[in-house]
Amino acid sequence: MNVPLSGSVGVCESCIIKRYCEKRFVPKYLATIGIDYGVTKVQVRDREIKVNIFDMAGHPFFYEVRNEFYKDTQGVILVYDVGQKDSFDALDAWLAEMKQELGPHGNMENVVFVVCANKIDCTKHRSVDESEGRLWAESRGFLYFETSAQTGEGINEMFQTFYSAIIDLCDNGGKRPPSSVGVGFTKEQADAIRRIRNSKDSWDILGVKPGATRDEVNKAYRKLAVLLHPDKCVAPGSEDAFKAVVNARTTLLKNIK
C-alpha cells in the first residue's frame, strides 16, 4: 500500500506521521526536504498490511521530486491547517497536481482520498470551520477528519478508516465502492452552499440581479429553499445556507414594493 501525504508548507504532515508512527509530537518545525519516507506495518480488520508513507515537502520547489511518487498510489492524505485559510485554498492546487500525475479522470477513482483538517487544538485561531472543510471533501467523495498532531486527537481514527477504505477499494477490483463514500447529497446542493457562503449581499445569496422584482425574489427563494431545506439536505453547512436564504428574502422583500 502506497500512501503519499501532501499539504502546503508547515501544515503539519510531518507531525501527523510522527504522531502516528512514533506516538510523539515534535514542536519544532523542520521543513521536509524533498521526500521523507516511512514504512509501517498495520493491522486492519483481520489483515496485516505493510504501508509505505511518503511525506511530501509542501514547498512548490520540490514538485519535480514529488511527482514521481504519485504513480502507483492507493491513497492520498491531504492536510491543511484549520488556522491558515491559504492552506485550505491550496487543496485545489494539490488535487490538480495529482490529477495531472495520475492521468485522466478514471485513475482518480482508484485512489482513496482523505482530507485532514489539522491543528484543531488551536481553537482561537481557527479560520476554516468544520462544515466548510467537510463540504469540500465530501462533495468530492473524499473522507474528512479533524485532527491534531499535538494532542493526537483523530489521528488513529483517520488512519484506520483510511486503510479500511483502501482495502475495500482493493477488494472491489481497484474501484471505490459506491457505499463507502455514500455522500447523501448532490453536487447541486454542494455548489449552492459554496456559492451562498461566498456571496457578498442578499441579492447574491438568492442569485438574482439587484433590482429584481418580488416575484423573481420569491421564485429564487422557493427554488433554494426546496434544495437546501434541512429536512432534505444533509450536506455540511446546509443549515447555515438555508438560514442565509431565508434572511436574504426577508431583507429584500422589506425594500421592494
Ligand code: GTP
Ligand atoms: P513541510 O515539510 O515544509 O511541508 O511542513 P509540514 O507540513 O510537514 O509541517 P510539520 O509537520 O513539520 O509542522 C509544522 C509546524 O506545525 C511545527 O512547528 C509543528 O510543531 C506544528 N504542528 C504540527 N501539527 C500541529 C498540531 O496539531 N497542533 C499544533 N498546535 N501545532 C502543530
Ligand code: MG
Ligand atoms: Mg514536512
